[in-house]
Amino acid sequence: MQELVLDQPVSRARSELVREAAQADARREFEERLAECGPLAFRVARGVLRNTADAEDVAQEALLRAYKSFERLRDRNRFRGWLVRISFRLALDRLRSAKRREQRDMLWSEPAHLAPSATAEEVAASNQFQGHLERALDELPEKLRLVLLLSAMEGHTIGEIAAMVGVPLGTVKSRIFLARKKLAEKLRCYANVIRMR
């Protein structure tokens, strides 16, 4: 019995070492994915929040959460989709906060966030249209919004989006179509703004 008592710290230390080694491996693997998936997490959050500082905070939080649960993720190939969903969910949570929303609205009016335009009229028109688009995006159902955002990002095919979101290819296509159509319905009344562009 005494021998068992003496043996426990040794086995515990051994299991601790094994655990630390596993953590080091997981960290290495996570680091490899970080360079690729970090921007993805940020862009998803930015697409929802439309504020760089908030989006960076959310991306960090999402990556940290992903790292903490990384060892438990059985299929590492699904990491991107997993991270996208975490980022999207966290961004939505933040967006729902009224305080953050006010701050975001103030910061969004900064011209640094806008696409470069040639004339002052175009800048004004672009600003207006962008504002309307943001509101229309906010009103989109979450499923449609996420798919639309991912499809707007560079370097993602429909197949990759389907894998990330975990839905069939046809569903992704129909969601994109529906989302664009809903946006167009909301923005059609601003056609004069578009004509100005």
Added chain:
Amino acid sequence: MLCERHKNAVIEAAANDAALSGELREHLAECASCRAAFAEEQSLFAAIDSSLHAAANVEVPTSLLPRVRARLDEAAASRLGWVRPLVFAFAGVALALVVALMARPHRAGRQEVAKQGPAGAPASMATAANTNREKTSSESTPIAAIPVNHSHTSRDSTSSHSAASSNPEVLVPPDEREGLALLVASLNEHRDLAAALLVHVPEKKDLSIDVERLQIDALEIKPLDGRETEALDSGGEKR
């Protein structure tokens, strides 16, 4: 103004960004208003797409990855920082427990020795002990602290020696402790037997015995004859 018949087809064609069907293409070629509406729809979707593209592909701040790495380091450090002291504390407690368990039987033995000190010992045992004390100090222990007889001691046997003893201690497995306790109790009851056990028995040495050599006279062998044989026999007996 869009023709009601082709309204949905025009909007969906613009939204799909796909090739137009033959019928719609023909209609657009004929109807100027539908053609204009289709162009407006196309520009609307183009504006939506470009705005979305701009919003979705913003430049990633360079501070993002270093900040994430720093937070990962913090998380890893805090995780290990929480686990390690816990492991060490647990190991320390376990070690203390082991030490306490190992020390407990000796303490009990000492207490027993203290109880059965010289005052409580019977006269016979005291006499025996005094006798033995002259010969060897290690044999002067009271009954409860019977020293290990190394000639018979296996690794399983033990004895709790006096507190100041420097003799090696032998651990007793739990299943044999009861037997040892019974032996000590019976020895306590039969002090005379215990005293007899404690009395030093001098070792007997085998003395060499000198035996004289057998002297045999030379035998005279004569032809068999009744009288002579008797005489020879009687001669042999004499010797």
